Amino acid sequence: MQFFLPFLAEAAADIDPNAPGYELTGASSIWSMLIIILPLVLMYVILIVPQRRRDKKLRDQINSAxxxxxxxxxxxxxxxxxxxxxxxxxxxxxxxxxxxxxxxxxxxxxxxxxxx
CATH class of the missing domain: 2.30.30 (SH3 type barrels.)
Known part of the structure; x- marks a missing residue:
């Protein structure tokens, strides 16, 4: 990871927010938000929900023993x-x-x- 840090810093320095064509449009900002939110939602649905179901089932079994x-x-x-x-x-x-x-x-x- 340390190998890439100088390259990332140099690439970030090359970005000029005042350059023409840099502006984010409404559609591109929505897509960028979806790129961030969608993996979080998928992780919740795939990992957390089934684990909660198993925990609830086990808790019910223990309480009904x-x-x-x-x-x-x-x-x-x-x-x-x-x-x-x-x-x-x-x-x-x-x-x-x-x-x-x-x-x-x-x-x-x-x-x-x-x-x-």
Missing amino acids: IVGDEIVTIGGLCGKIVNIKDDEVTFETSIERTKVTIKKWGIKEVKKPIQS
């Missing part, structure tokens, strides 16, 4: 919920029934048991 549901934590621990209290969830893992208490924000996935 009940005792007996299977969970996976962000650390990779798996287990069955045995107690839910405010913003904490206690679940048991493995054959030894080790109980672990975590915050709800640490849950990555909630799996509902199959009911027949």
Whole structure:
């Protein structure tokens, strides 16, 4: 980037705003604004909106979790919920029934048991 800086500074110095034909017309100013705004709008639609949907879906799953549901934590621990209290969830893992208490924000996935 530093290689191009002297060239950019020289090119900017060569532009004379008082030269004839330099004026921006209404149409060209609109196009220049669209060139700036359009990528921002596309980035919002492509990146931010789907992430918000996933976050809302996960938040709804966590809030609807009940005792007996299977969970996976962000650390990779798996287990069955045995107690839910405010913003904490206690679940048991493995054959030894080790109980672990975590915050709800640490849950990555909630799996509902199959009911027949």
